[in-house]
Amino acid sequence: MLNASLRQLSLLLSEKKISSTELTHEFLTRIKVLNPDLNAFITTDEEKSLNQARLADEMIATGRSTPLTGIPVAQKDIFCATGWLTTCGSKMLSNFVSPYDATVVARLDRAGMVNLGKTNMDEFAMGSSNETSHYGPVKNPWDRRAVPGGSSGGSACAVAARLAPAATGSDTGGSIRQPAALCGISGIKPTYGLVSRYGMIAFASSLDQGGPMAKSAEDLSILLNAMVGFDERDSTSLQREKEDYTRDLEKPAGGLRIGLPREFFAEGMSSDVSSAVDAALAEYRKLGATFVEVSLPNSRLAVPVYYVLAPAEASSNLSRFDGVRYGYRAAQYDNLEELYAKTRAEGFGEEVKRRILIGTYVLSHGYYDAYYLQAQKLRRLIAEDFTKAFEQCDLIMGPTSPTVAFNIGEKCGDPIQMYLSDIYTSAASLAGLPGMSIPIGFGNQNRPVGLHIIGNYFREAHMLNVAHRYQQVTDWHKLTPPESGN
């Protein structure tokens, strides 16, 4: 049951071999046992989850079910959910119970999924290791000394440790793909604008994109069907005809032209990751794919550009956390200035404050042109690189992360090293392109390695197809971490 795919679960549910209530109960019990150590969830609420499960069972009984009805899902704590504590991993929102649903939450609710709880994350999604969370670090289930990646570290951990059949994540510079890679699961960040951002607490609005995290590409495609869709409450949401992301899963991979960016296979990638990627590419060759070297000359600027633009937007997006209307407020203050200063000094963690300061700086009078505007220009150049590359290939592949999971505490004192975790993922984010990660084996200390697949705009169905073909001939995605750590 724990390893069952979403299709298998759906079948068991519709054939009444198991009820949603039983399934939900099983996962909740598992969370109770394993979460105290893994720390993947910030909030669970048995009563709420089981109520939803009962409603799902009714849907099934009365023949109103969808392929996801009755299946539990873990929600990243960045998504507002009515009546749920929604912290975004921050002390600032440690008392915020949302009075409304994010569109993603509402869509999955409507599909009949059961909210298992809210998963841990880097504070306001700022981090690549889940260590910036106010609620403490999450452990990597494959090696509990290691980080799960971030910012969607709780979701990645929950799926990898089989605490949930699937989870939601959000990705600004790699926050779905990098933790998926480090935890040995599959995750996809769709084209910017496909998944509504309404109710997903904003970090960097022009980059943030929600997406699913699951055990396989097939599971991702089923989840994506429910998550994608135009939302009139999000002005950046795209109005497109509805797609079935499962439609091309079984198509053969023969004739596939895979682009390998010179810049992604250069210095910086550790050898264990490199060997695993080579092995995965060899698998694709067997499936009939061909390779073409492409160049993304500006991608080396992706991290610096990202660390100008994302903090700029964040510095403004996080201004609303001022202690006036909701959330944390400092206990002692003598005037308005102090209310703001103390609330924000006490309510935000170090990394969030660092980024607010960077963002405020790059938007300041006299620096705006030199930083923000220059970064915007480079962002366009980075996107144009991809456009050119896709004239030569169907998909781009490379490593998701330059290394396997590092140890908890290892990079905390060195933000620059931490930021380089997103060196391969941030370029696609800046271009608004879809990107995904699938497990392709293990590197040093038996920690998972992920393959990064970048597609052209709206090529999600094709990417999922290519990932699925690989997962049909390999078992990496079926392996489970040891139950009690090592």
Place this chain on the structure above:
Amino acid sequence: MRWETVIGLEIHVQLSTRSKIFSGASVAYGARPNSQACVVDIALPGVLPVLNRGAVEHAIRFGLAINATINSPSIFARKNYFYPDLPKGYQISQLEHPIVEGGCITIQAGEQEKTIRLTRAHLEEDAGKSTHEEFHGMTGIDLNRAGTGLLEIVSEPDMRSSTEAVAYARALHSLVRWIGICDGNMQEGSFRCDANVSVRPSDSETLGTRCEIKNLNSFRFLERAIDYEVARQIDILENGGNITQETRLYDADQDETRTMRSKEDAHDYRYFPDPDLLPVIIPREWIDQLGEKLPELPEARRDRYIRDFGLSAYDANILTATRELADYFEQAVRLLPEQSKLCANWIMGDVSARLNKEGLEISQCPVSPAQLAGLLLRITDNTISGKIAKDVFDSMWQGKGDSADTIIDARNLRQVSDNTEIEKWVDDVIAANPQQVADYRAGKEKAFNSLVGQVMKTSKGKANPAQVNAALKKRLVI
């Protein structure tokens, strides 16, 4: 030294859309605090703005009315600053590519017409309100107004006196109401002025250092604040001082302006394009459609009234102060095409005076244009005198009869032009007033007027005054 005043105005016009500019909450005024603030207005985590199409249309209508350029794409930007009544910690406004750029408006500066150029007009959201009363050392926040759509209209520094500034503000006030984008209610803050004021030696070409005066919520305050500020600046300069660029607040109670913040304290608003809102693309066809639906504008009407109705520029100006007044005038004139001047005089005179006295708007006038025309018709065809007409007007105002004719008949006010009857009244008056007759014959002209009055009184005002004059003269000469 002679000084020249230079004034530019920034006017915030509250758009009369039903809902807010970036959310679906109502903008109705006066609701219970925070009852009209939805999750978007209070800036809960995760919420997003969605642009109100109506607000964009209002801005386009304004742009068309002043012959401006409508920018496409037009960009929304965030203006970042912390204040408790600014829920997001930034205001969504426009910096580069405002929706309206350029354009001009004509004002009446004394006898002269003058063209004032506009720099731009941009869309933005209003903030909420902080209230310090009734909370004993604490501040109450009402977010009902937060997110209400505003059009900020910025003029070039083209005005040279407080009178011109007021004329410009009035013209703009009239225009935004005319095209239906703002209710113009200044008490409720629907039309708010800030003035940029500087002075320079009258032979100088370069602009002096300016001060921005805020909080001018009536035309009277606008005028007085500018006058005070001009005198203050001249006084400083004439005493060898320098003007410091700063923002000043007008205090109506003290009738003075005071420093609010200096340039050094000015915020760095860190404007940047709002990533939550896409650039607004405004297709030509949309602008054309809105242009076709635009009513005839005040300037065009003013010209037409002068040309077609032979009104003076002064009268035409008054009658086009609001669209409702102009419409009232035209409806009356349509029924009485030969008497446009009479219609104009009555509307600017008796009708306006009565409206003023009772605190009513022209749209609430109990006497309809058709009723007024019916009344004026009876003056022109000598059925009643102008004096009796005022009486009939009063009855109509009070609802004592549907039409002038009904009232005239019911009260038997029809003017008497029958000479036999008039001569009889004249004879009666002469017989009853031998002293005045003697006085007149002795050369006291005033006695004549008294006798006319007596005849009119005897006739209960119905006698044709011209005939009374003639008959009296005839009788007294003998």
